[in-house]
Amino acid sequence: MINTVYRLIAPKSIRADFVDLNIDEERVIIRPTYLSICAADERYYTGSRGEVVMKQKLPMALIHEAVGEVVYDPKGEYKVGTQVVMVPNTPYEKDPVIKENYLRSSKFRASGFDGFMQNVVSMRRDLIIPFDYDPSVAVLLELCSVGMNAVENFDAHANENRDTIGIWGNGNVGFVTALILRKKFPNAKLYVFGVQEHKNDYFSFADKTFLVDDIPDDLVIDHAFECVGGRGSEAAINQIIDYIKPQGTINLMGVSEKPVPINTRMVLEKGLTLLGNSRSNYDDFKKCVDLMSENDDVREYLSTIVSEMVYVHSIDDMIRAFEDDVNNDFKTVMKWEI
Ligand SMILES: NC(=O)C1=CN([C@@H]2O[C@H](COP(=O)(O)OP(=O)(O)OC[C@H]3O[C@@H](n4cnc5c(N)ncnc54)[C@H](OP(=O)(O)O)[C@@H]3O)[C@@H](O)[C@H]2O)C=CC1
Numbered sequence: 001m002i003n004t005v006y007r008l009i010a011p012k013s014i015r016a017d018f019v020d021l022n023i024d025e026e027r028v029i030i031r032p033t034y035l036s037i038c039a040a041d042e043r044y045y046t047g048s049r050g051e052v053v054m055k056q057k058l059p060m061a062l063i064h065e066a067v068g069e070v071v072y073d074p075k076g077e078y079k080v081g082t083q084v085v086m087v088p089n090t091p092y093e094k095d096p097v098i099k100e101n102y103l104r105s106s107k108f109r110a111s112g113f114d115g116f117m118q119n120v121v122s123m124r125r126d127l128i129i130p131f132d133y134d135p136s137v138a139v140l141l142e143l144c145s146v147g148m149n150a151v152e153n154f155d156a157h158a159n160e161n162r163d164t165i166g167i168w169g170n171g172n173v174g175f176v177t178a179l180i181l182r183k184k185f186p187n188a189k190l191y192v193f194g195v196q197e198h199k200n201d202y203f204s205f206a207d208k209t210f211l212v213d214d215i216p217d218d219l220v221i222d223h224a225f226e227c228v229g230g231r232g233s234e235a236a237i238n239q240i241i242d243y244i245k246p247q248g249t250i251n252l253m254g255v256s257e258k259p260v261p262i263n264t265r266m267v268l269e270k271g272l273t274l275l276g277n278s279r280s281n282y283d284d285f286k287k288c289v290d291l292m293s294e295n296d297d298v299r300e301y302l303s304t305i306v307s308e309m310v311y312v313h314s315i316d317d318m319i320r321a322f323e324d325d326v327n328n329d330f331k332t333v334m335k336w337e338i
């Protein structure tokens, strides 16, 4: 069977490629229904990864956040039409200690190989999870899963002072991370720090929000999550170092193209722990599938961060989604009707 894969071939340029579809007993064929754009996709789309990386990775189909419907299961385990979320991290070995999303042998969709911008996707059976709620919200499961990966890492490493947790970055990653913290640590005070007031207003479940240039001098936090990335990382991490209590953890989530200069003198003096967090595995997805299933309010809150839904019938529609996304406060979702 021939499949159509929509690949980025150069910044802002997408081409339809016709390729053979991989079909065997261990794979299930999924038709994507909703796809959402991540900052990582936007960096490839705009070419901000730089020429060397672009040359290494392109042509490549973007998008690692997607849900879809089963169109063919050679084993008959899944009925046609079953709604599933697709896990983009693709492991090739098991390690007794290291999580799949950190194994150097794992491949990640829309970073190491084709993402979900395809007519149908041939998915390994062990990388799909069924769900039964609104797919236009379920499309945020990957975003939720990276928050889950980070919050569980925090839980495993942070000291027992957990009264006050600061979240720097009032965008998508900050939102889902704060929401998961709310559910897992209902008694902790959650403080969100951002640059624009109107984005802080979305965090109605947090205890307080602050603008980064108006933080009270006497404020202290036990632990912090950095959900900023890019050029804002430096200011955010150094501000966290100023406000965090000794021996707290700084949970890093933002991706930066350039090395970030940080105040290591105070990291040493305060005995801080910096924890790196990237991507997620099957278990993180499963926990989020269940979290959304069991908590109507989680789905309700997540629905508020879909800034725009673009109906996609052509490559021009895809381009419009990526162009609009740059100016959207939160997520841009594509309803995949091509
Ligand atoms: N670790 C992982 O697995 C993942 C990492 N990421 C990365 O996380 C980062 C954030 O992604 P996402 O949330 O989608 O991006 P957003 O742009 O939605 O969020 C970043 C937010 O940080 C705000 N901000 C900017 N400077 C500061 C500052 N100094 N202090 C506090 N807040 C600040 C921005 O405000 P404003 O909009 O007003 O500029 C924005 O609201 C990106 O680098 C992304 O690639 C994404 C997914 C997974």
Ligand SMILES: O=C(CO)[C@H](O)[C@H](O)COP(=O)(O)O
Pocket (backbone or CB within 6 Å): 038, 039, 040, 064, 108, 110, 111, 112, 142, 146, 255, 278, 279
């Ligand atoms: O968004 C992410 C996970 O959801 C990661 O930030 C993304 O995987 C980084 O990929 P790349 O190295 O290709 O920028």
Ligand SMILES: [Zn+2]
Pocket (backbone or CB within 6 Å): 038, 039, 040, 064
């Ligand atoms: Zn992402």
